[in-house]
Amino acid sequence: MLLQQRAEALVVWAPAKLNLFLEVLGKRRDGYHDLETLMVTVNLYDTLCFKEGPSAEVSFSCESVSYGGSVAADRSLELPGGQDNLVVRAVEVLRRETGIGRGVAILLRKRIPVRAGLGGGSSDAAATLVGLNRWWGLGLSVERLGALAAELGSDVPFFLHAPSAVCRGRGERVEPVRLPGALHFVIACPAQGLSTARVFTACEPARHPQRSDALVEAFQSGRSAAAAKRLLNRLSPAAEQCCAELGWVRGSFSRHAWLGHQMSGSGSAYFGLCRDRRQARALAGRLSAAAMRVFCVRSSP
Numbered sequence: 275m276l277l278q279q280r281a282e283a284l285v286v287w288a289p290a291k292l293n294l295f296l297e298v299l300g301k302r303r304d305g306y307h308d309l310e311t312l313m314v315t316v317n318l319y320d321t322l323c324f325k326e327g328p329s330a331e332v333s334f335s336c337e338s339v340s341y342g343g344s345v346a347a348d349r350s351l352e353l354p355g356g357q358d359n360l361v362v363r364a365v366e367v368l369r370r371e372t373g374i375g376r377g378v379a380i381l382l383r384k385r386i387p388v389r390a391g392l393g394g395g396s397s398d399a400a401a402t403l404v405g406l407n408r409w410w411g412l413g414l415s416v417e418r419l420g421a422l423a424a425e426l427g428s429d430v431p432f433f434l435h436a437p438s439a440v441c442r443g444r445g446e447r448v449e450p451v452r453l454p455g456a457l458h459f460v461i462a463c464p465a466q467g468l469s470t471a472r473v474f475t476a477c478e479p480a481r482h483p484q485r486s487d488a489l490v491e492a493f494q495s496g497r498s499a500a501a502a503k504r505l506l507n508r509l510s511p512a513a514e515q516c517c518a519e520l521g522w523v524r525g526s527f528s529r530h531a532w533l534g535h536q537m538s539g540s541g542s543a544y545f546g547l548c549r550d551r552r553q554a555r556a557l558a559g560r561l562s563a564a565a566m567r568v569f570c571v572r573s574s575p
């Protein structure tokens with residue numbers, strides 16, 4: 275996450291994430307699932323702009339920005355508006371926590387596809403917590419922000435500790451890990467998005483759960499090809515049950531020479547890990563022929 279103080283505004287860059295490993299350890303009594311997941315942020319960003327509002331009101335607006343830079347109408351986003359949007363909920367949680375009555379005008383410029391398993395909504399929520407903590411001068415610690423983040427969603431705390439971390443519990447227990455060097459990916463987003471709750475409901479926890487250690491060690495020692503063999507997403511079969519197009523996407527990826535490929539989070543975005551930027555650009559070009567939104571990205575430093 276990047277913060278940029280401009281003349282009369284604070285701009286926060288909220289990155290997307292990819293799950294390089296996602297094991298489902300079991301279902302919990304509270305309806306959530308215990309996980310072990312390795313997440314990394316990549317250079318595909320939403321931006322949030324915080325400005326002084328005309329009154330003590332909080333106003334929130336959102337526009338969709340394509341990679342070419344054109345701006346679409348809000349309704350094309352399929353985003354929950356008003357009180358249900360995670361940005362609005364993050365503002366409310368902060369106001370409740372601190373009792374602050376100041377207003378703010380927030381503009382969200384959305385580039386990260388929604389319902390894709392790329393963590394866009396969670397990243398926006400984390401950016402709101404961090405942005406307003408700065409903009410309003412609240413002085414909340416990272417620990418306190420982490421607790422508020424966990425209230426908002428399982429993936430939100432990760433974005434306070436990005437760029438890479440192993441997350442456990444329902445996702446809120448974050449252990450940052452350092453992955454040296456840039457990793458290059460191509461992300462493809464099918465037209466159909468997926469509901470996280472629906473995919474988790476359909477998933478089968480692992481009988482013999484795998485661990486992320488070997489994958490993390492392989493990345494840390496620069497052995498990307500060995501790491502790629504250990505990519506895992508236990509939610510994939512469930513997501514493919516919910517979205518027939520995903521099997522076809524996996525088939526398209528398997529025709530190319532990636533180091534490895536899999537779905538991110540609860541889908542429906544799918545990604546390939548590449549040797550370098552050059553290979554990523556070449557393979558992205560081949561996927562672009564299919565009717566999917568394709569992004570060529572690298573892991574955040």
Ligand code: C5P
Binds near residue numbers: 306427474
């Ligand atoms: O935490 P979040 O609101 O993002 O989760 C959305 C839904 O995904 C939850 O209501 C739950 O059904 C499912 N989920 C889960 N186990 C997790 C994370 C999410 O079952 N660890």
